[in-house]
Structures are given as structure tokens and as C-alpha cells.
Amino acid sequence: MAHxxxxxxxxxxxxxxxxxxxxxxxxxxxxxxxxTFIVLDKxxxxxxxPHGRADAREETCLALVADETAAxxxxxxxxxxxAFEPGDIVRLTGGxxxxxxxxxxxxxxxxxGRAEKVxxxxxxxxxxxxxxxxxxxxxxxDPRRMVQEAVVSPHSQVFKPLQ
Amino acid sequence: MPPPPPPPRLLAGGDHHPSPTSASSPEHPFxxxxxxxxxxxxxxxxxxxxxxxxxxxxxxxxxxxxxRLLVVLHAAGGRYPAFYHAFASALLSLPFPLLLPHxxxxxxxxxxxxxxxxxxxxxxxxxxxxxxxxxxxxxRLLDIFHEHASFLADEEPQLLASAVFAFLRLLAxxxxxxxxxCLECSDCGECKNAKNLAGCRENLVSFCASVLRDHTxxxxxxxxxxxxxxxxxxLVQEFHKLWKDSMLGRAAEICRIGMPGWCTAMAVSPExxxxxxxxxxxxxxxxxxxxxxxxxxxxxxxxxxxxxxxxIVRFICCGYHPTNKVMQSGVIARWAxxxxxxxxxxxxxxxxxxxxxxxxxxxxxxxxxxNVMNIEPAMLLMVNSVSQYTDITNMLLEFLFLLVxxxxxxxKEAIAECVRNAFAVLVKKxxxxxxxxxxxxxxxxxxxxxxxxxxxxxxxxxxxxxxxxQPIDEASKAMDLNNRVCSN
Numbered sequence: 001m002a003h004x005x006x007x008x009x010x011x012x013x014x015x016x017x018x019x020x021x022x023x024x025x026x027x028x029x030x031x032x033x034x035x036t037f038i039v040l041d042k043x044x045x046x047x048x049x050p051h052g053r054a055d056a057r058e059e060t061c062l063a064l065v066a067d068e069t070a071a072x073x074x075x076x077x078x079x080x081x082x083a084f085e086p087g088d089i090v091r092l093t094g095g096x097x098x099x100x101x102x103x104x105x106x107x108x109x110x111x112x113g114r115a116e117k118v119x120x121x122x123x124x125x126x127x128x129x130x131x132x133x134x135x136x137x138x139x140x141x142d143p144r145r146m147v148q149e150a151v152v153s154p155h156s157q158v159f160k161p162l163q
Numbered sequence: 164m165p166p167p168p169p170p171p172r173l174l175a176g177g178d179h180h181p182s183p184t185s186a187s188s189p190e191h192p193f194x195x196x197x198x199x200x201x202x203x204x205x206x207x208x209x210x211x212x213x214x215x216x217x218x219x220x221x222x223x224x225x226x227x228x229x230x231r232l233l234v235v236l237h238a239a240g241g242r243y244p245a246f247y248h249a250f251a252s253a254l255l256s257l258p259f260p261l262l263l264p265h266x267x268x269x270x271x272x273x274x275x276x277x278x279x280x281x282x283x284x285x286x287x288x289x290x291x292x293x294x295x296x297x298x299x300x301x302x303r304l305l306d307i308f309h310e311h312a313s314f315l316a317d318e319e320p321q322l323l324a325s326a327v328f329a330f331l332r333l334l335a336x337x338x339x340x341x342x343x344x345c346l347e348c349s350d351c352g353e354c355k356n357a358k359n360l361a362g363c364r365e366n367l368v369s370f371c372a373s374v375l376r377d378h379t380x381x382x383x384x385x386x387x388x389x390x391x392x393x394x395x396x397x398l399v400q401e402f403h404k405l406w407k408d409s410m411l412g413r414a415a416e417i418c419r420i421g422m423p424g425w426c427t428a429m430a431v432s433p434e435x436x437x438x439x440x441x442x443x444x445x446x447x448x449x450x451x452x453x454x455x456x457x458x459x460x461x462x463x464x465x466x467x468x469x470x471x472x473x474x475i476v477r478f479i480c481c482g483y484h485p486t487n488k489v490m491q492s493g494v495i496a497r498w499a500x501x502x503x504x505x506x507x508x509x510x511x512x513x514x515x516x517x518x519x520x521x522x523x524x525x526x527x528x529x530x531x532x533x534n535v536m537n538i539e540p541a542m543l544l545m546v547n548s549v550s551q552y553t554d555i556t557n558m559l560l561e562f563l564f565l566l567v568x569x570x571x572x573x574x575k576e577a578i579a580e581c582v583r584n585a586f587a588v589l590v591k592k593x594x595x596x597x598x599x600x601x602x603x604x605x606x607x608x609x610x611x612x613x614x615x616x617x618x619x620x621x622x623x624x625x626x627x628x629x630x631x632x633q634p635i636d637e638a639s640k641a642m643d644l645n646n647r648v649c650s651n
Binding site for chain 2: 040041079080083084086087091115116117118120121122124162
């Protein structure tokens with residue numbers, strides 16, 4: 001049979017196999033985030049970078065995603081921009097939560113991770129806290145770790161809450 | 164040796180959907196069974212994998228359908244009583260909106276074959292397809308019902324009535340066209356010849372008219388919503404004639420029958436049902452905005468979507484009665500969902516039909532037989548809108564009086580009595596502590612308030628005539644309502 005058993009890692013060897021909730025996200029330069037969230041909103045597409053050739057694979061679009069514990073900004077790359085719509089439930093395996101370009105903290109699949117639509121609509125979520133709107137600093141006791149220093153905004157400053 | 168070609172796909176989905184080899188794909192059990200039994204034959208009958216493997220081959224094998232698959236299907240069905248059921252359940256387990264065109268047409272073929280054999284499990288499969296109307300290739304569904312109408316009238320009357328209800332709703336304005344299909348199965352004659360119901364409106368009308376005429380009792384199982392459907396189609400000549408010739412005299416009797424559960428399910432697609440129930444069971448007050456946007460984008464802001472609102476309102480009133488525990492858990496209430504749906508109507512005839520749907524059970528309310536939960540949302544929507552959205556309360560109350568006076572002028576007094584009854588039962592069962600909340604409300608239009616007081620206190624027909632018989636605003640408004648309710 002072709003399948004490798006339930007929850008076989010899609011891209012083997014890059015993720016530890018455990019699943020986290022968004023509130024437990026901590027910025028790190030490792031592609032080890034496995035989580036499931038619902039897409040709340042999608043921004044207009046970012047224009048292609050001014051320098052260099054326009055390459056659809058490099059174009060991005062920011063999305064607001066959330067689960068029942070927290071929200072975060074998710075950066076859609078290339079074909080992901082059309083694959084996911086608000087209301088889609090997405091499973092991310094081997095993703096990264098880190099700083100991208102001008103200091104914005106985003107979750108993304110990265111080159112080795114994978115985002116898949118696994119459902120629609122039927123998931124509860126909160127918009128506060130937003131893990132991308134938190135200021136993180138290195139843990140004085142363990143410089144390899146990041147700890148929360150301050151909340152920049154209780155909710156996304158890019159996607160305002162609807163109420 | 165070159166690697167064998169990958170097995171065909173059943174579901175749409177590119178890089179960002181689980182692959183069929185992943186356990187989370189709904190296609191996965193089918194593919195696993197197919198890899199074990201790639202070419203099902205009579206020697207595989209004892210295999211537990213046969214229902215899924217056969218379903219896979221049935222849906223995916225290229226055109227024309229290999230005859231041996233039919234042989235295996237009926238051989239297994241003949242030998243094992245549970246086989247047909249397992250086969251039909253396998254087909255039902257696939258997410259229909261994601262089916263590729265070829266498997267979708269084959270699913271219809273399988274449904275047709277199961278119906279022809281009157282195989283156990285064919286009815287739920289056909290019901291699920293009726294709930295998905297319209298979809299590309301849906302004309303085959305009409306063929307199935309057309310072919311087996313007499314058999315179904317005797318053996319599966321509820322199924323035949325469901326089909327009539329589903330087809331009548333489809334005939335109501337703007338709903339016939341399926342969503343445009345971007346993917347086509349271009350290299351197969353079977354799929355090229357698949358027709359849409361949009362192209363056979365005449366056949367659809369004549370099928371419904373003939374079942375209504377020849378199997379009237381079966382259609383009456385639908386209850387009062389049959390009359391509601393026919394009112395919306397009164398301008399279609401066949402239905403007008405049928406209405407005048409045979410239904411008119413029966414209408415009062417039919418309207419005494421509430422909407423049965425199997426019929427409420429027909430009012431919405433399974434996807435709509437899942438999402439509406441999720442909202443009303445899980446989403447807390449204040450958090451509903453985004454869910455409403457997603458629901459509207461997916462189901463209402465598509466061709467024919469807005470026209471479904473009256474049926475969604477019926478589904479909420481009659482098809483979902485939350486427990487007290489759910490009602491007290493802080494989730495969004497039915498009346499609030501309906502309030503949102505009413506404000507989502509851009510077309511005035513849709514809004515009028517949605518209000519008819521909301522008050523429909525009031526017009527025929529019978530304390531002994533009627534369920535207070537069917538009439539509760541309209542009352543709570545009126546009462547809870549008073550303080551902030553008085554316009555809504557005024558609009559609904561005014562509409563209720565319009566209905567009482569104009570819905571069926573020959574039975575005006577009976578309808579008025581039912582509506583008075585409905586008000587009384589709502590108080591008696593504690594839905595509202597008293598009607599003072601409306602009758603003593605300063606914010607409400609004084610004229611409507613007066614009218615309500617007079618209406619509630621009028622005991623004799625003469626009195627009702629005096630207080631409610633006069634035009635609410637002007638006669639043209641009543642005419643306008645009539646036109647809106649009946650002319651689409």
C-alpha cells in the first residue's frame with residue numbers, strides 16, 4: 001500500500017512530529033512547526049520586489065490565521081496565494097515562525113514545509129493574542145531561546161478585527 | 164521498464180490538498196482498496212475491500228464503463244445482503260463538491276444503476292444528490308426519477324416527494340444554472356453527453372406537474388411548503404393550471420401539515436447545513452461576523468445563491484431546534500442568524516419570500532400539532548430588535564399583518580386565529596414573558612402597536628374585520644406584497 005500510516009510526515013526528517021497550538025509559537029530559525037489553523041483574512045498581494053525579475057514563486061501575500069488559542073500572520077508564497085481563501089482550514093507541516101524581511105514576524109511553510117487545505121469553516125478561533133504582534137527578546141538565561149518582552153498590539157495591526 | 168502510470172484521481176486538488184496517499188485525504192481508503200484489488204472480478208467477492216475498490220473502479224475507469232464492473236456489483240449484491248449498502252455508503256462518503264467531472268458523472272451512473280436494481284442504499288444516495296442541485300450533469304437525476312416515478316410512488320414515496328420539492332425549488336427564479344465548471348473531462352463521450360437541468364427546464368416542469376397530478380398524495384407529504392413552492396411558481400402555466408384545477412381545494416388541508424424533517428434537509432445543501440449548524444452550536448455571540456462573511460461568499464454571493472435564503476430560513480425554523488443547554492451556552496441564536504439573512508437580501512422579492520418563510524408556520528399554527536420552536540425565531544427577532552433595530556421589528560410586524568390579510572383572503576379569519584394562537588402559545592411557553600414588550604413599546608410605530616392590540620383582543624370575526632380589515636398603509640402595499648410573493 002502506498003501510504004505510510006497515519007500522520008506520516010509529508011516531508012520526512014524535517015519535523016519532530018509534534019503539533020503545536022499558535023499560542024505556543026516562539027520565533028526560531030528551524031522549520032519544525034506543525035499546526036492547524038483557519039485562514040481569517042487575506043491581504044492584497046504584495047507587489048513583486050522592485051529589483052530582479054518578477055518570479056511568481058517569490059511573490060507573497062500576507063494572511064491572518066488563527067486557532068482557538070491565538071492568531072498569527074501567515075505568509076503565502078507563490079501558488080499558495082491562490083490555493084487558500086478565508087474560511088479554509090489549513091494544516092501546516094514543517095513550517096517556520098521567524099522574522100521576514102523588514103522585521104515582520106510571520107509563520108510560513110518555507111521551502112521545505114507544506115501547507116494543505118484540510119477543511120473549511122468548522123473551526124473556532126480567537127484573534128487575540130496575535131503572536132506576530134509580540135516583541136520577543138533573547139532569554140537572558142538561555143540565549144538560544146526567545147521570550148516575550150511586550151505585546152505590541154493585542155490584535156493584528158494589518159487586519160483589523162471586524163467588531 | 165517505465166514506472167506504471169499513477170492511478171487516476173477522484174477529487175480535485177493540487178499541491179495544497181492532502182495527496183490521496185495521505186491518510187487525511189477522503190480519497191485515501193478508496194486508493195488503498197484499489198491498490199489491493201486493481202481490477203475487481205467475481206473472484207474478489209469475499210474481500211472486505213471490494214465495496215471501496217469497486218467504487219473506485221466504477222468512478223475512475225475510463226469510458227465506456229467496463230461491463231464486468233456491473234457484473235461484479237450485482238453478483239456481490241446478490242450474494243451479500245449488506246454489499247449494496249456498503250457500496251452506496253462508500254460513494255456517499257466522498258466530498259461531492261470536490262469530485263472531478265468524470266467521477267461525478269459516474270457517481271450519477273452508479274446511482275442510476277442502484278435505483279434500477281432497487282438496491283438497498285439507493286435512496287440516501289439519491290437524496291444526497293438532490294440536495295446538491297444544481298451541479299453540472301444534473302439532468303441525469305431527472306432521468307432517474309422520471310424513469311422510476313411509479314415505482315418510487317409505491318415503494319419510496321418520501322424520496323419521490325423529496326425530488327419534487329428539490330426540483331420545484333430549483334425552478335424558482337435564477338436557480339437552474341450550475342456553477343460554471345472550469346475543469347472538463349474532455350476526452351470522454353460519457354462526460355461530453357452529460358446534460359444540465361438548465362437546458363431541460365420544460366422536462367423539469369412537465370415531470371413535476373405530472374407527479375403532482377398523478378401522485379398528489381405523495382406530494383402532499385411535503386406539507387405546507389408544497390403550497391409555498393407552488394405560490395412562487397404560479398406564473399408558470401402548467402403549475403397555474405394544476406393549482407386552479409386540483410390543488411386549490413386541497414391547499415387548506417395541505418397547509419395543516421408542517422414541514423417534515425426529511426424535507427427541511429432538502430432545503431439546504433449538506434455543506435450549508437454543516438456550516439449553519441456549526442454557527443448555531445459553536446460560535447459565540449460577537450464572533451459570528453467572519454463566519455457570516457464566509458458563508459455569504461460561498462453560498463449566497465453566487466448565481467442563484469440569494470434565492471436560497473427563504474429555504475435557509477425554513478431550515479433554521481423547522482429543521483434545527485437547539486436544546487436548552489445549547490441556547491444557554493452563549494452561542495449565536497437562530498433569530499440572529501435569520502436577522503442577518505434578512506439583511507443579506509438585496510432583491511426585494513427574495514426578502515418578501517424570506518419573510519413569508521419566517522412567518523409561514525404562524526399562518527397555520529395549531530397548538531395541538533404545531534411546534535413552538537418553529538415560530539420562536541420570528542418572535543425573538545421582533546422582540547430583540549426593538550431597542551436597537553426598531554425598523555426590523557416594524558417591518559416584520561407590518562409584514563405579518565399583510566400576510567394575515569392577504570395571504571389567503573378566503574381563509575383570512577382562520578389565518579388570523581392561527582396567528583393569535585401563535586402569539587398566545589409563545590407567551591404560554593415562556594418564549595416571551597408577555598406581549599407588553601411589543602404592545603407597550605414606545606419605539607414601535609404607534610399605528611402598528613394599536614393594530615396589534617386590537618388584533619390580539621379581537622375575539623369575534625366581525626371585530627377582526629373592523630380592526631385588521633383596513634389597509635395598513637394603503638391598498639397598493641398589499642398589492643405590492645401579492646406581486647412580490649406570487650410573481651417569481
